Amino acid sequence: MTESILVINAGSSSIKFQLFAIESGDRLERRFKGQIEGVGTRPRLFAVNPNREILSDVTWSAPDVPDVPAALEKVVEFLRPQIGGRLPCAVGHRVVHGGPMYSDPVVINARVVAQLERLVPMAPLHQPNNLAPIRAVLERRPHLLQVACFDTAFHRSHSELADRFALPEQLYAEGVRRYGFHGLSYEYIAMRLPSVAPDIAQGRVVTAHLGSGASMCAMIDGRSVESTMGFTALDGLPMGTRCGQLDPGVILYLMMEKGQSAKAIEHMLYHDCGLKGLSGISNDVRELLSSQDPRAKLALDYFCYRIALATGSLAAAMGGIDAFVFTAGIGENAPAIREAVLRRIAWLGAEISVQANKKNETCISRKGSKVTCLVIPTNEELMIATHTLRLMRAHALQEKRA
Structure with a gap:
């Protein structure tokens, strides 16, 4: 069998994975994708090939898969017959936070x-789970090349003005700054734009990554110049269960007047806010769109309102806007949300084609619209595989020279 790269995206109770074959000319071709979800509660591994044919659909009891390392073992058991018993040449991981030190993907070692x-502490919801499978592979297969790809790296091109908070210098020196996230998604969109819309690829583009986690990015000539997320993945837009932009005085009030602990506040901000908190119903946009409850409407209206506000801010950072791109789960699959957002930013020159939007076409703006409006599916896993292959080849070359 040809060489392959395994991509892992680990969460708190799930591991998403994809296997890419390395074809001639170092072309990457996805062989299958899947995930093991419900770790510790109702573990289930589901995987399909590129034709969406089911390769595995297995469930276990909670004690059989109690944590992420155990889930990784189940993924490995599934992989062995799929790849003829051979290990992949390398494993690429999504790591949410790279801090100020990592502006590019890196080969993983103990340091x-x-x-x-x-x-x-900067990404308590994500970082521990991203690192769990990395440690497991280091323990079981220490010689297998692993690569960390960071959600913050794409935004390291920001100016100091965009990176700063109005805080004392010492805190900035210690790393308290605006990082931005979803960088792998934005990097993929930047890579796709020259072929999808070459006339605006070098222009001023606002991209909205709208999923359970949501953020927006301002790009000029494919480089990030500003983002809605900051020091942590809590900032910016309201999300499925995360609050988004919040007056820090609210935190002080909850601690000093309500007597809430930092841990309790952290849990609320990450798990009980956003669309879930506003609606009191669900964090799932599909459920909210189908609900007749006025609280569901409030949550969705607020979501679209904050996206429109952020668009104006990002356009100001670029001195204008040439295109608006929707991506990720909500951005790619919720025409009603896209329409509501574009109607709110019509003053910027975005004119929606209602029919194209309902059909989920790539271009959903009317002919003559000053702002080109696009829907481009993201592919963070392909970006991770691409970076992993590049570092794998570089690592092999270094070993050969040594």
Whole structure:
């Protein structure tokens, strides 16, 4: 069998994975994708090939898959017969936070893991789970090349003005700054734009990554110049269960007047806010769109309102806007949300084609619209595989020279 690269995206109770074959000319071709979800509660592994044919659909009891390392073992058991018993040549991981030290993907070793562990307080919901399978592979297969690809790296091109908070210099020197996230998604969109819309690829583009986690990015000539997320993945837009932009005085009030602990506030901000908190119903946009409850409407209206506000801010950072791109789960699959957003930013020159939007076409703006409006599916896993292949080849070359 040809060489392959395994891509892992680990969450708190799930592991998403994809296997890419390395074809001639170092072309990457996805062989299958899947995920093991419900870790510790109702574990289930589901995987399909590129034709969406089911390769596996297995469930276990909670004690059989109690944590992420155990889930990784189940993924490996599934992989062995799929790849003829051969290990992949390398494993690429999504790591949410790279801090100020990592502006590019990096080959993983014990020193890198130790540095990434120090960033857990900046991404408590994501970083520990990203690192769990990395440690498991290091323990079981220490010689297998692993690569960390960071959600923050794409935004390291920001100016100091965009990176700063109005805080004392010492805090900035210690790493308290605006990082931005979803960088792998934005990097993929920047890579796709020259072929999808070459006339605006070098222009001023606002991209909205709208999923359970949501953020927006301002790009000029494919480079990030500003983002809605900051020091952590809590900032910016309201999300499925995360609050988004919040007056820090609210935190002080909850601690000093309500007597809430930092841990309790952290849990609320990450798990009980956003669309879930506003609606009191669900964090799932599909459920909210189908609901007749006025609280569901409030939550969705607020979501679209904040996206429109952020668009104006990002356009100001670029001195104008040439295109608006929707991506990720909501952005790619919710025409009603796209229409509501574009109607709110019509003053910027965005004119929606209602029919094209309902059909989920790539271009959903009317002919003559000053702002080109696009829907481009993201592919973070392909970006991770691409970076992993590049570092794998570079690593092999270094070993050969040594």
